[in-house]
Amino acid sequence: MSGRDEIVSPDAEGDERAVEAALRPKRLDEFVGQARVREQLSLVLQSALRRNRPPDHVLMSGSPGLGKTTLAMIIAAELGAPLRLTAGPAIERAGDLAAILSTLSEGEVLFIDEIHRMSRPAEEMLYMAMEDFRVDIVVGKGPGATAIPLDIAPFTLVGATTRAGLLPAPLRDRFGFVAHMEFYDVSELEQVLRRSARLLGVELPDEGAHEIARRSRGTPRIANRLLRRVRDYAEVRSGGVITRETAADALSLYEVDGEGLDRLDRAVLDALLRKFGGGPVGLSTLAIAVGEEPETVEVVAEPFLVRQGLLARTPRGRVATAAAWAHMGMQVPLDALGRPGSPPTLFDDPE
Template identity: 65%
Template sequence: MTGELSAQVAPAELGYEGALRPATLAEFVGQEKVREQMGLLLGAAQIEGRTPDHILLAGPPGLGKTTLSMIVAAELGVPIQQTSGPAIQHAGDLAAVLSSLVPGEVLFIDEIHRMARSAEEMLYLAMEDFKVDIMVGKGAGATSVPLELSPFTLVGATTRAGLLPNPLRDRFGFTAHLEYYANAELEGVLRRAAGLLDFPLEQAGIAEIAGRSRGTPRIANRLLRRVRDYTLVHNTAPDAESVNAALSLYDVDEHGLDRLDREVLRIIVDRFAGGPVGLSTLAASVGEEAETIEAVVEPFLMRAGLIARSPRGRIATSLGWSHLGRTPPPM
């Protein structure tokens, strides 16, 4: 029986991420304004028979930047080459990628703000004139050799648009700012994913997952997978009760806080009397890197209204105290 179950589940597991990724703008759920803008940009380029303007996708992790880059290529019917900013640490790395592009190809650079400065400067000319200058030789005998490139569309993704230098940001013809999803939009994402996975989750269960997904489709799909795993192993009905049991097992509470989120909030409230507490002190208290607290935990806790920043550090709000079942001190 176990082997039979594995044989049935394995294909779905192997293609999980790919199966849930929308292939067209029409299939993409949420971000309506961005979808309309991109549809206009791509449609005009196809009518005129040219490569579309370069596109910058900015927003928090998990909102669909990589998916949208793949949709751009799919809508245009061209191949896509993917890389990331940290992988491009020298101008030569970028030159090798650019010279391998075929006409019309989409180049997707994730976390583009983390590219090396020398590569950024090379990218300026490549984006505007589809050529780069390659330095041959060293010292006084070095020579600049121009290299013509095939026309291409650059799609850059960044979680920190403010770190992009202005000359690079200004060379993108269109910048899309992705926003966190409302619960109703996340329910649409989950219904589509549940249908693709042939997992008949009840509406109450879908709403429960959406409410714990922090406004992020990637998290919603991950929690859906955990709930599906729970119903498979425990042979339970795909309903709200199974959702609550599964997410409780994985320490995801009714507001979407996980173990680390609650620990950070608890440290501020219990150990530092609600704060203020500095970032480095807070990170040391929970045994995590300061970058993790600042980039992963803090944005959600602030957006949920559970903590706030002050000139002296992080403080717990009255809502944060209440979330832990504590009574805030009198003002």
């Protein structure tokens, strides 16, 4: 995808990770949003510190960009413990996990991002490590294989996943604290933006913060990315101050509309409405119509469109809602009886 398509992507790539690191809150009381999760997590950590024991293992689920990695770093900071970071796809064999676990120090926090993507042998080893702080190292193959028990230092596992349903039940049940990260409302995103603006040295009046926040798809990562793009525009064209008009003009330039839809989102809706009469239409057919891969449409565009009530996924295919017709400034077609409703189409292949 082009850079414009990625401006509202919830994933962070390349140099953006370094920028994110500079904007991350370092303590729990600096973290904006997720009030219930913060309060629950604060109790878990304070209790562990009073008992002088590692806290229960923590699982955080939710969409990308909501702060799961940031909270993992905060957990380690609040405990005064070192932090080890890795990712599920990097742990391909049980030996990879054993190498990490065997070098952990007592009380260390191990963060595994996308934990649902670990290999099955590594998952099975992790069960015992989380419960008994012990792993069995298998030496040899076949009937002559020998399991050598290896004690590991007590540690706290923090797992993050965007797809909690893919976690096997035995692994999910071993987490003592499970938190689900919700999307942010506009007022919370305004707080995120004001904090980031101070760190970036950007003048951001309230109306400018509101304009960016309402286009940020409920995601702090996207809000911070849009802030940096609007800052560039403001420095070059409006004296560095991000007013509401400046923010609106900048985001229009980057093809992010008033509801946070980008070029791909609008292309999907436009094709669905103009070419297929509002649906139902299959994913592959819709993807071809907008010139993208089906996975891109399904993973990047659809979740937000569904959440905004602009698109519905049905057994027969994708269907536009009345809100989609209104958002695109188009009239809902009438059925044969003169009632509002999409006409039947030939493009209802289920996918």
